[in-house]
Amino acid sequence: MNAITPLYPLQESASEAAVEIAQRWRDLKDAEPHLRARDAADRLGVSEAELVAARCDGRDIVRLRPAWADLLSELESLGRVMALTRNDHVVHEKHGEYIGAKVFGNMGLLVNPDIDLRLFLGQWDHVFAVTELTRSGVRNSLQVFGDDGLALHKIYATDRTDDAAWSRLIGRFRAADQSPGVRVAPTHAIPTDPPDQAVDVGALRARWDGLKDTHDFVDLLRQFGVGRMQSLRLAGPERAYPVQRDAGRIVLEYARDDALPIMVFVGNRGLVQIHTGSVSKLVSAGEWFNVLDPRFNLHVRMSAIHSVWVVAKPTVDGPVHSLELFDEQGALLMQVFGERKPGRPQDPRWRALLGVLEPCSVNETGRHVSS
Template identity: 50%
Template sequence: MNASTLWQSYLHLKASEPKIRARDAAARLNISEAELVAADPLSITLFPKWADILGGLEILGPVMTLTRNEAAVHEKTGIYANVSINGQMGLALNPEIDLRFFLHSWRYGFAVRGERPSIQFFDRHGDAVHKVFLTDRSDAAAYDELVSRFASSHACVEPDKVQDQQVEQPDAAIDVAAFRQGWLEMADTHDFFPLMRRFNVTRTQALRLAPSGHVREVSLESVTILLHSAAASALPIMVFAGNQGCLQIHTGPVRRIVPMGPWLNVLDPGFNLHLRMDLFEHAFVVSKPTRDGQVTSLECYDASGQMIVQYFGERKPGRPELPEWTELAHSLPDVERQHVH
């Protein structure tokens, strides 16, 4: 299907369902979202100079950043400052826009000029990894200048087929005693990824094989309980959500918790979170040792074992986690096991 035919099909779909989002429309048209965006007559392909583009976003002033996966949409408003890229890894570090970039999977970038001008990044499969939208306080002239600096001739979007996920090796093939010892010897939460790589375990497998007392499966209701409890007590929390290419973090309180159909939402000034609760399969309270004491998180996964969202109490290196957070996490209800008669 050529670009103009594709765009006509999209407009036809949009006419019958005005509220349909680009991601869902692309799925309906059996294409990737990157192909849909590339077909938009108002979109401009950008050179894949990710570090330079990300570093140039600060001059836009306040923007809204959106990072998502299938079951979580994480939106933050603020200034896009303190970007540093080191090879294929990078971060943006400031109180509002707090991001981790994994650029090895980034392939396409577009400026989309419609009613809400944006810069959008996609991975090699054509899935959106990160989007940056102008707000009514953004500098539109700076946006135009940034776009013209990185504009390329229209690129051909040819997404890779989605690979099967990492095949989980049997538990019996893993040196479980050594893995547990490695877990107990962690000095920092960032030691968890190297530990999983060293033993070649998937994330949910790591939780299953964790040392006794360090992982507890809890009811999916825990997500709602946690957000309502944090809101009621003004407890500052950290909310991580993302995908293979980008992780976005909110640090601070949450206030307005609103369920709407299958979605559970946080609708606060500067921070919106949308969770598709019907896609949640498992939730775990996880405890990891660090040099600052135990760090406790609530981790949520979909049916394929992909992380949807992760919660921590607000903390900084060198400080133990907030006792109110530890207490809340440990008070969440256990999962109800199905009894087979």
């Protein structure tokens, strides 16, 4: 973990910094009342956790104890909620229940038809219960942040949430310290790829061809010390090849038209959230391409997509193909698979769908493709 430093080094405490942040936030809200919290934090030059903690008062903003295993278990009592996971350019929202959470040390798992999560709890540091007034009325949420103040996961109450259970959860996990402010670590640096010439490409390809499960791919990256996009560039076109930048939109439209069930993975360093099923209502709005279905919403900032790849990985059930979207820095923003269960091969319709995409050329970094 990076060393924790105060936002304002000349001030004595996070509480003093919080006073200034809260005032600047009020001024900004007065000028732009519908500005989203993440955008407001960027405008103010602070993390989203600092923005929330600056208003911590033990009433509308309540700091909770980060007892992750117990907290995840308690979420089941809430009933239907909305789970939100995002990164810089993609937002994934699912309605459902947090049933059967399992925790194994710093790893957590929920596998449900709706709320389907892979949790990396070692990255979770702060959690707050937030009550705020929005255009649609009062909105309650639980918000989880990393040590650098990045928002990792949010859980929103819905009209089918048990309000009494929500209040009990806040009471049970309420922290003793409700003073405003929080100290955060420096922003996590993006890992640097090794030079291509330092990678044993032949061994990497052999290891790739020996995969038995898609989940083993992360171990491959660790073994060779390569970045994800770097591995795609070095893998050879029979394993991975770039396609047009708007391939994500094309694939979602084909899946809708053919009623083809898919799996959509969106994550950050703290967790991955998964939708499994069909998509129906697709809407473009400015730079965003959206899925607006009753229990699944997806928002993709198309202008931020700089590289898209079709990736093939071998498994014991046969090859599995995915579409992977990256930003200009090479960060993985989203993956799309055909719906598949262990023990079953992938749907041939999914492979055929990916076949309509046009292979493209990339530059030496692999981070830009022609459209």
